[in-house]
Amino acid sequence: xxxxxxxxxxxxxxxxxxxxxxxxxxxxxxxxxxxxxxxxxxxxxxxxxxxxxxxxxxxxxxxxxxxxxxxxxxxxxxxxxxxxxxxxxxxxxxxxxxxxxxxxxxxxxxxxxxxxxxxxxxxxxxxxxxxxxxxxxxxxxxxxxxxxxxxxxxxxxxxxxxxxxxxxxxxxxxxxxxxxxxxxxxxxxxxxxxxxxxxxxxxxxxxxxxxxxxxxxxxxxxxxxxxxxxxxxxxxxxxxxxxxxxxxxxxxxxx
Amino acid sequence: xxxxxxxxxxxxxxxxxxxxxxxxxxxxxxxxxxxxxxxxxxxxxxxxxxxxxxxxxxxxxxxxxxxxxxxxxxxxxxxxxxxxxxxxxxxxxxxxxxxxxxxxxxxxxxxxxxxxxxxxxxxxxxxxxxxxxxxxxxxxxxxxxxxxxxxxxxxxxxxxxxxxxxxxxxxxxxxxxxxxxxxxxxxxxxxxxxxxxxxxxxxxxxxxxxxxxxxxxxxxxxxxxxxxxxxxxxxxxxxxxxxxxxxxxxxxxxxxxxxxxxxxxxxxxxxxxxxxxxxxxxxxxxxxxxxxxxxxxxxxxxxxxxxxxxxxxxxxxxxx
Numbered sequence: 001x002x003x004x005x006x007x008x009x010x011x012x013x014x015x016x017x018x019x020x021x022x023x024x025x026x027x028x029x030x031x032x033x034x035x036x037x038x039x040x041x042x043x044x045x046x047x048x049x050x051x052x053x054x055x056x057x058x059x060x061x062x063x064x065x066x067x068x069x070x071x072x073x074x075x076x077x078x079x080x081x082x083x084x085x086x087x088x089x090x091x092x093x094x095x096x097x098x099x100x101x102x103x104x105x106x107x108x109x110x111x112x113x114x115x116x117x118x119x120x121x122x123x124x125x126x127x128x129x130x131x132x133x134x135x136x137x138x139x140x141x142x143x144x145x146x147x148x149x150x151x152x153x154x155x156x157x158x159x160x161x162x163x164x165x166x167x168x169x170x171x172x173x174x175x176x177x178x179x180x181x182x183x184x185x186x187x188x189x190x191x192x193x194x195x196x197x198x199x200x201x202x203x204x205x206x207x208x209x210x211x212x213x214x215x216x217x218x219x220x221x222x223x224x225x226x227x228x229x230x231x232x233x234x235x236x237x238x239x240x241x242x243x244x245x246x247x248x249x250x251x252x253x254x255x
Numbered sequence: 256x257x258x259x260x261x262x263x264x265x266x267x268x269x270x271x272x273x274x275x276x277x278x279x280x281x282x283x284x285x286x287x288x289x290x291x292x293x294x295x296x297x298x299x300x301x302x303x304x305x306x307x308x309x310x311x312x313x314x315x316x317x318x319x320x321x322x323x324x325x326x327x328x329x330x331x332x333x334x335x336x337x338x339x340x341x342x343x344x345x346x347x348x349x350x351x352x353x354x355x356x357x358x359x360x361x362x363x364x365x366x367x368x369x370x371x372x373x374x375x376x377x378x379x380x381x382x383x384x385x386x387x388x389x390x391x392x393x394x395x396x397x398x399x400x401x402x403x404x405x406x407x408x409x410x411x412x413x414x415x416x417x418x419x420x421x422x423x424x425x426x427x428x429x430x431x432x433x434x435x436x437x438x439x440x441x442x443x444x445x446x447x448x449x450x451x452x453x454x455x456x457x458x459x460x461x462x463x464x465x466x467x468x469x470x471x472x473x474x475x476x477x478x479x480x481x482x483x484x485x486x487x488x489x490x491x492x493x494x495x496x497x498x499x500x501x502x503x504x505x506x507x508x509x510x511x512x513x514x515x516x517x518x519x520x521x522x523x524x525x526x527x528x529x530x531x532x533x534x535x536x537x538x539x540x541x542x543x544x545x546x547x548x549x550x551x552x553x554x555x556x557x558x559x560x561x562x563x564x565x566x567x568x569x570x571x572x573x574x575x
Contacts, residue, residue, distance in 0.1 A: 082466075083466050106455065
């Protein structure tokens with residue numbers, strides 16, 4: 001079973017400790033939410049886990065190997081990253097865009113049948129097959145969000161790391177993307193999400209890591225971590241946590 | 256995409272043949288391999304000039320396509336890098352000091368200028384692999400080289416040197432010999448091979464820097480390939496033909512509607528398109544009814560300026 005972990009990470013940014021002795025273990029087949037106020041170090045932690053930033057001390061490890069020492073392409077095959085913002089700099093067609101997720105798999109001259117099949121599966125899993133011929137600039141915000149998710153899925157990574165994947169989506173598309181991320185976890189991959197919406201985090205997360213000022217306040221199963229005292233300590237606001245009649249958890253900031 | 260490249264390649268061959276025919280003296284193909292004195296014109300003047308036009312055009316077209324992909328900006332041009340400005344400064348210095356009398360010194364100085372620019376860029380931005388730093392470093396280097404060039408013109412020892420410098424800066428392929436081909440061809444060849452190696456990294460950059468790195472792109476290696484490849488291709492072009500602007504800007508735009516916007520897909524068509532454009536333009540300036548031959552660099556700027564404006568206006572419309 002694959003295992004992604006942060007081991008005593010220390011990152012200093014501009015004289016400030018963005019991560020201060022951060023340790024956390026992530027499990028495959030589960031959705032883990034990284035939560036905390038702005039500047040807590042969530043994105044920095046994600047960048048370390050993705051191998052994009054080398055911590056000043058400590059290591060991010062994938063199955064016991066330091067992520068930073070993995071071969072770049074192997075790392076690209078095993079860890080998929082959906083960065084914040086969702087930049088697409090050229091107006092390519094959707095299929096071309098999604099196929100970019102296969103780049104670390106290319107050996108020799110380019111796309112193989114296996115690559116094309118993986119792209120088809122990713123398009124199908126995100127309900128974007130019908131958009132395959134469309135150009136990126138012709139997509140709505142919601143479609144674009146799904147297509148960018150398909151790009152990561154096309155790489156069929158063991159780990160999917162996403163930084164604010166729900167930002168700038170309306171509620172219907174937020175729930176839609178969340179459902180698809182849950183599917184990814186159900187299929188056995190590990191999913192790690194930076195989220196700023198507590199309520200959505202409460203809905204989707206199996207596990208949660210609460211962070212504040214570069215430190216981990218609490219980490220573990222969502223039921224143990226998403227409690228009013230711990231969330232209050234993390235964000236400095238009182239919250240009410242309850243369950244809807246349908247059995248959905250809700251987290252309501254009271255101020 | 257393959258069909259477009261094939262059609263462009265056929266176009267290149269056709270234009271190259273036309274370029275051999277065209278000029279103040281029209282030499283029909285029947286005479287090319289004969290004892291007729293006009294055969295010398297083909298062998299010693301037109302053939303090297305045509306080959307040089309193809310090489311320089313391909314170099315500028317490809318480096319423009321790579322530069323736009325690398326900077327993710329459709330308005331980027333190899334000129335932004337400072338490499339052509341640095342190469343031009345080198346050549347200008349050789350003219351200023353009167354070294355240009357020896358055939359190899361001017362291109363040697365131009366290449367050294369391009370190389371020094373590359374080293375300076377690498378020194379300022381090389382280790383970080385950061386794009387913003389890199390672009391700004393290129394702009395700074397360009398403006399420094401430009402001011403040094405202006406200084407050389409203003410301090411020229413006599414008016415003849417000043418006019419020689421100004422004339423050279425305009426860029427032309429007039430009276431080039433096999434020596435120039437022998438200089439440019441290997442350097443451009445190596446440079447184009449380095450630039451071609453960036454193809455997949457450029458594709459990945461479509462998704463931005465973070466996503467590209469997560470897909471296995473090594474930003475420092477990529478930056479080195481772009482710097483060295485551009486220095487060699489553009490440096491060798493400037494060394495043999497002077498500054499010919501706008502080719503690297505225009506050609507990628509002309510091929511994108513044909514092959515799509517994926518950065519790797521436009522590389523080969525841009526090289527072919529650049530060869531086509533420069534060879535065609537060089538043939539036209541030769542037959543244009545002007546008193547002295549129109550400089551290729553000027554002809555290209557006259558095309559390029561309005562094209563740039565058109566681009567900007569169409570982008571503004573899309574953004575509005």
